[in-house]
Amino acid sequence: MTDQIQDKTQDQTLPQFYKAVTPLMSQLHGTLTFEEQAKPNFGFAADSPAIVLTTDEFIAAQADYPIVFSSGENPMPVVMTGMPGGKNRHVDGEGHWQAERYVPAYVRRYPFLLAKLDDKATDLTLCFDSESGRLVEGEAGNLFAGDEPTDQARAILAFCEQFEAAIRRTESFVAELCDLDLLIEAEASVAGEDGTPRILRGFQMVSEDKLKSLRGDQYRKLVQSGALALIFAHLFSLRRIGTLFADEPLL
Structure with a gap:
């Protein structure tokens, strides 16, 4: 069986989770x-079996989730929280995130976000998902x-601003990887809950062979920008792919 990983933030008008941005x-x-x-x-x-992750979070998240890159023209890092087409294995029936597991900032930001009100806007405005049910009317x-x-409200705005700044840093990191042609289409074989092998496709990873083939000046640039440490965190995290079904189920 083959499963395709998709970055849901790329194929819908509104960002992942959001139903009405107000x-x-x-x-x-x-x-x-x-x-x-x-x-x-x-x-x-x-x-949501895949959630956007910023580079600021790589070190914290790599011990808990596989960090991969979405396919397509504008790849972004995502954490795999479950099998493609399946559920987030870290959220139980009561909506609680699995204890001791890192919760991505993209998740913690909800139901707020910064957004442009129209195509001509130059500034970002603090918005919220008015259909989230997280904000209630009172006197x-x-x-x-x-x-x-x-x-x-100021603390919420500050968190959203920090997240947007982290997204910009993440985009710069991905651009650096693309400039060096380090990302490759990848696949992985994992055992399903019934033991049946499943092949995961539709994601990218950093090629270790290409990384080893870089010139000295290119390698030094990765070290100086901090990108090399992020690459290693990404590569170390891939060992978690084989445990997508091996983790203890949530109660």
Whole structure:
């Protein structure tokens, strides 16, 4: 059996998870409350076997997930959280992420994001998924005090800004890999839950042979930019592909 890995952020109009992107404005949303829970509900990510990862997270994530690159013209790093076409094996029936496993920033950012309101816009605006059910109406919200954002809203904005900056760094890293022609189409064989071999295709990885063939000046550039450490984290993480079905199931 062959399974294709797809980066869902590339083949749909809205980003992965998001159903309705709405600008957050004090005039319209002054009574909205966003409750941060000690144990957040990640049920929205339960059907996502691949999730975007920034390079800032490679070191933290590589011990828990395979880090691969999506195929296509604009590859991006993703963590595999399950088999293609399957479920996220790290989210249980109650929406809890598996304990002690790293939760990607893309997931932690939801239901907020920074987005351009139209094609002509030059600035990004703080928005939220108005169909997420994560923000509720009340007599007085906790995101605005009158027309001014609260400390909580400022913290949300700061996190989204940090995430966008990390995305830019990630795009630069991928561009460096592409310039050196280091990414190759890859495949992997894993044993399914019933023991039947399954071939995974539709993803890319860094070629170790191409990496070894780089000139000295190219190699030094990777070291100086910090890209080499990220490449090693990616390569080390690939050992996790064989354990996509070997991990203990969630209860």
